[in-house]
Amino acid sequence: MARVVVDVMLKPEILDPQGQAVQRALPRLGFEGVSDVRQGKRFELEVEGPVDGDALARIHELAETFLANTVIEDFTVRVQDADGNERPVEAGTDAASEGAVA
Amino acid sequence: MARVVVDVMLKPEILDPQGQAVQRALPRLGFEGVSDVRQGKRFELEVEGPVDGDALARIHELAETFLANTVIEDFTVRVQDADGNERPVEAGTDAASEGAVA
Numbered sequence: 310m311a312r313v314v315v316d317v318m319l320k321p322e323i324l325d326p327q328g329q330a331v332q333r334a335l336p337r338l339g340f341e342g343v344s345d346v347r348q349g350k351r352f353e354l355e356v357e358g359p360v361d362g363d364a365l366a367r368i369h370e371l372a373e374t375f376l377a378n379t380v381i382e383d384f385t386v387r388v389q390d391a392d393g394n395e396r397p398v399e400a401g402t403d404a405a406s407e408g409a410v411a
Numbered sequence: 412m413a414r415v416v417v418d419v420m421l422k423p424e425i426l427d428p429q430g431q432a433v434q435r436a437l438p439r440l441g442f443e444g445v446s447d448v449r450q451g452k453r454f455e456l457e458v459e460g461p462v463d464g465d466a467l468a469r470i471h472e473l474a475e476t477f478l479a480n481t482v483i484e485d486f487t488v489r490v491q492d493a494d495g496n497e498r499p500v501e502a503g504t505d506a507a508s509e510g511a512v513a
Contacts (some may be wrong), residue, residue: 310446316453331454331478340473342466344412351418352433355447364444371442376433387497393487397495404448 311360312389313368317377318349329355352376360388414491414493419479423478448490454478462490471502 319325325347332346352372356364368386377384387395421427427449434448454474458466470488479486489497 318453318455328454334477336472338473338477340469340477342459342469342474343456344459345455347455349455351420351451353420353429353447353449353451353455354445357444357446367442367444371437371440371445375436375440375442385495393499395489395497405420 311356313354313360313365314387314389314395315350315352315354315368315372315376316385316387317372317382318347318384320381323381337367349382350376353394355358365398366400412459414488415456415458415462415467415479416491416497417454417456417470417474418451418487418489419454419474419484420449420486422485424484425483435459451484467500468502 327348328346331348332343335341335343336358351404356368358364365386365388372384372386375381385397386400387397389395429450430448433450434445437443437445437448456470458470460466467488467490474486474488475481487499488502489499491497
């Protein structure tokens with residue numbers, strides 16, 4: 310069982326009122342030095358079987374068709390390792406196969 | 412300028428109807444092999460200045476008091492490197508200082 314994370318964020322050119330509200334509130338709350346905040350969604354998928362290139366290709370398709378609205382949102386697929394580090398994987402690249410997790 | 416990511420997810424013992432709805436829809440849409448889905452929030456903070464132990468401690472405090480409802484939610488602070496890899500950092504540990512990004 311491996312954990313694959315899909316992050317869905319509004320595209321940079323799309324206004325993000327939620328993130329702006331957070332960013333504007335921070336100085337009032339005593340937190341300086343944060344110049345921008347963007348808020349998005351995070352999906353944690355528990356995947357059965359090996360996370361190989363094929364599985365990642367299916368997850369990319371799933372994210373593109375179902376989790377993200379690609380007109381206004383970008384998504385990133387990341388594989389989480391045992392230490393909690395998350396490495397982005399592109400669809401159909403060698404990186405996907407390099408990152409195979411049993 | 413460095414990017415710090417705060418992930419906010421419902422605690423494992425809290426029911427996640429959004430994630431369940433996604434998980435149940437997947438087989439209908441032709442995606443098999445995903446045994447669980449959890450949906451949460453992702454905040455991308457653009458931090459001015461160095462992301463050292465002090466900055467990360469402030470971001471932990473910010474996440475705990477403002478971004479997450481720690482009664483029902485867990486949060487993770489991650490530092491994103493130039494390759495897009497995201498490494499979790501604990502508050503007040505050496506990991507935070509090891510991970511200092513200028």
